[in-house]
Amino acid sequence: MNRQCSRCQRTFTREDFLSEESRNLEADRKAARLQGVHFFDYRCPACGNEDVFLDVVRLDGESAEAYAARKAELEATARRVGAERLEVVVVKRDGAPE
């Protein structure tokens, strides 16, 4: 999946992935018992912007409506967080379960 910088539209590469930060975010996620989401943190080498990608994965037995509602809720939360610290991009990943 292509992930782009929300500021300059540059496509992120594997080298831009912040594994340490992503691990911390994942730890926070588990502590908050958030299911069906995964965090990926990237820093853009071109403009210095930091983007957090929040992948929303459809849960087993979750209806399309519940999934959409959950994504909308996460987007609202992401906007609040983003206003304070960094950009959060919510990505709907409606594929086969991992």
Ligand SMILES: [Zn+2]
């Ligand atoms: Zn950038």
